[in-house]
Amino acid sequence: MFLVCFIDCRWFYVFLQEFGHHVRLATHVNFSSFVKSAGVDFYPLGGDPRVLAGYMARNKGLIPSGRAEILIQRKQLKAIIESLLPACTEPDIETGVPFKAQAIVANPPAYGHAHVAEALGVPLHIFFTMPWTKKKLKLSPIAYFSTYHGSISHLPTGYMWSPHVVPKPSDWGSLVDVVGYCFLNLGSKYQPQDEFVEWIQKGPKPIYIGFGSMPLDDPKKTTNIILEALKDTGQRGIIDRGWGDLGNVTEASNNVFLLEDSPHDWLFPQCSAVVHHGGAGTTATGLRAGCPTTIVPFFGDQFFWGDRIHEKGLGPVPIPISQLSVENLSNAIRFMLEPEVKSRVLEIAKLIENEDGVAAAVDAFHRQLPPELPLQPASSEEDELPSPMVLLFLQLQKWSCLPFGM
Incomplete structure (x- = not known):
C-alpha cells in the first residue's frame, strides 16, 4: 500500500513499513532531516511551523485578533492546503519515483485531508494526541465520503495517549481507539x-x-x-x-x-x-x-x-x-x-x-481499513490529467484562499 501521512510519529511509520507499506510522511520542510533519518520518505508541506506557533500563541487559538493576523493565517493555510494534493500524488522530489496514495493518515487540523481523501477516493484514518471526538452541540455528525461502501458518521480515529492517563469513554464506539503513547526513542x-x-x-x-x-x-x-x-x-x-x-x-x-x-x-x-x-x-x-x-x-x-x-x-x-x-x-x-x-x-x-502504543496504532490502522483498497494504477498519459473530482478540489482551494472583498 502507498500510504501518505500528515502527522509526525516516525516510529509508527517505520513499523508500517515493516508490514510492507510504502510510507511517505508529508510535513514542514523544517523536519526533513528528522524524518529521513528514520528511513521514511519525506515530502514538504507548505507553511512555516514557527509562524504558525507564533500565531497560535498571540491569538490564543484560531480566532484572529486583527486584520494583520488574518492575513498571516490565510497565507499559511493557503500554503498548507495547496501542498496536500501534491503530497499524495507527486513523484519523489529527489528520486522521481512515482507515488500515488492508497490511504491517508492525518490529524484533524491538517486543513483539507478529508477533501483530498474524497477527491482521490482513498480511505482516511485520523490519529491525534488530544480528544477530538465530541458531542457537545448534539448535532448530526459530518458524513465524510469514504470507500467504506458509502458514507459513515465519523472517521476511524486512533488517539495516541495512555488509557491509564485518559481512559476511552464508553460512548466513543468501535471506530475510535485509544492506542497508547507512541515514543520516538531518540x-x-x-x-x-x-x-x-x-x-x-x-x-x-x-x-x-x-x-x-x-x-x-x-x-x-x-x-x-x-x-x-x-x-x-x-x-x-x-x-x-x-x-x-x-x-x-x-x-x-x-x-x-x-x-x-x-x-x-x-x-x-x-x-x-x-x-x-x-x-x-x-x-x-x-x-x-x-x-x-x-x-x-x-x-x-x-x-x-x-x-x-x-x-x-x-x-x-x-x-x-x-x-x-x-x-x-x-x-x-x-x-x-x-x-x-x-x-x-x-x-x-x-x-x-508496559504499553506498546506503536504496535497498537498499527493494529488499529489495519483493523479499520475497508475490505477493498483502491488499486495502484499503472502510469499512463491519462494519469497526468487530474480527475474531475481533483479539479473541483483544486478550484475550491483557490476560492477558499481569495482575499476579503473578492
Whole structure:
C-alpha cells in the first residue's frame, strides 16, 4: 500500500513499513532531516511551523485578533492546503519515483485531508494526541465520503495517549481507539557533551524547565522568573532555550545549566521533575520517566493536559504562561517534590512502560481499513490529467484562499 501521512510519529511509520507499506510522511520542510533519518520518505508541506506557533500563541487559538493576523493565517493555510494534493500524488522530489496514495493518515487540523481523501477516493484514518471526538452541540455528525461502501458518521480515529492517563469513554464506539503513547526513542543514539554530564553528576537531580517551540513575548522576564524560583526553592535547574530564546543571560549560577538541545527521553530520567508547555509528546515522555510535571500552557490541548495532570495528582494546578510568576512557580516546584506526588508518577510510569502504543496504532490502522483498497494504477498519459473530482478540489482551494472583498 502507498500510504501518505500528515502527522509526525516516525516510529509508527517505520513499523508500517515493516508490514510492507510504502510510507511517505508529508510535513514542514523544517523536519526533513528528522524524518529521513528514520528511513521514511519525506515530502514538504507548505507553511512555516514557527509562524504558525507564533500565531497560535498571540491569538490564543484560531480566532484572529486583527486584520494583520488574518492575513498571516490565510497565507499559511493557503500554503498548507495547496501542498496536500501534491503530497499524495507527486513523484519523489529527489528520486522521481512515482507515488500515488492508497490511504491517508492525518490529524484533524491538517486543513483539507478529508477533501483530498474524497477527491482521490482513498480511505482516511485520523490519529491525534488530544480528544477530538465530541458531542457537545448534539448535532448530526459530518458524513465524510469514504470507500467504506458509502458514507459513515465519523472517521476511524486512533488517539495516541495512555488509557491509564485518559481512559476511552464508553460512548466513543468501535471506530475510535485509544492506542497508547507512541515514543520516538531518540535518546538511544544521543551523545551528551562531557560538560553537561559532569554538571548533572555534581549534585542532586535537577528540575527541567523548557517551553519547546513556544514563542515568548519577554524571554528575559521569563528567564528571571525561573532563576528566582530555582533560587527560592534551593533547586538545581536545566533551562532549555527552545524557540523562545529562554535562558539568554550573560551569566548563570553553578546551579543552572543552559541547554541548547537534548532528546527528552534521555534527559528527563536525569531530572527530579519537569516544567514545560504541555505538548502531548513532552507530557508523555515526562510521565514515562517518572517525573512530576508542572504544565505552563500557551494554547490548544496544552490546557487539557495541564488539567489532566493535576486531576491525576501528578503535578500542581497548571500555570498559564500569562500567570507565570516567582511565587506560582516556586509553589509548583515544592508541590512536585512531595514524596506522594513522586510515588503516583512512578505508578503511572510503570503502566506506560508496559504499553506498546506503536504496535497498537498499527493494529488499529489495519483493523479499520475497508475490505477493498483502491488499486495502484499503472502510469499512463491519462494519469497526468487530474480527475474531475481533483479539479473541483483544486478550484475550491483557490476560492477558499481569495482575499476579503473578492
